[in-house]
Amino acid sequence: MMFSIIDIIVYIFLGVGVFFNLLAGVGLLRFPDVYTRLHAGTKCTTFGSIFLSGSVILLGLRMWWFGNTDGSILAIHTGVALVAILVTNPTGAHAIARAAHRSGVKPVKAVVDDLEGGTTKKKSIGKKTATVKKKEEEEG
Template identity: 55%
Template sequence: MIELAYLSLAIGLIFQTFGVVALHRFPDVYTRLHGATKCTTFGSIFIYLAVIIIGAIQFFEGNTQGMQLSLHTLLVMLLLLLTNPTGAHAIARAAYRSGIKPALAVVDKLKGVRI
């Protein structure tokens, strides 16, 4: 059971690293947002899953704090799943409206549309 926690910690760390590397590798705001949002959300979910598993193990060993640990981490996970894409969407819209054009774009359907 504890190996499962280690495994999801490792997966989470790998995806967090990809997300942070994407910040430095891609050329403009929109492509950076792709890497940053998807990879850090997914990586954080796996890290939180590992913590939930550790809490469950503590709970079954007779430590009542384990349940609190799992419940609070579950709340953080739900909040993250709800807020992270919304924040990315807000930044992308603000970037487009403040006049940043997508780099290397082959098609731009939003150009000239008044919303």
């Protein structure tokens, strides 16, 4: 009885994970610009990967429960990989979005853009560059 319940849960998790990862692919094709594509590319892949890893962890825990210590390797290592995905995926998306905005990509159909033309550098760095510019002007 216990076998079948865990098997059903694993199949459901696999299905949900594959569905959301597929949705991320469709979103990459359908959305108009880099920011909206990043929406699809980060949220859906992270959520899908949580469910795919969850199914592997469940299978590993079941192996472990029935005395096979290889299951501990499966479960714990997949958990570590899941934490890595959860931390690095939004960080990477943030880096791409920031780089895109700095190199001048405007959001398509934007209603409002508070960042437009604004600088977000630290003031100390800004001052340094300003003084360097002044020196260069005086010298040149």
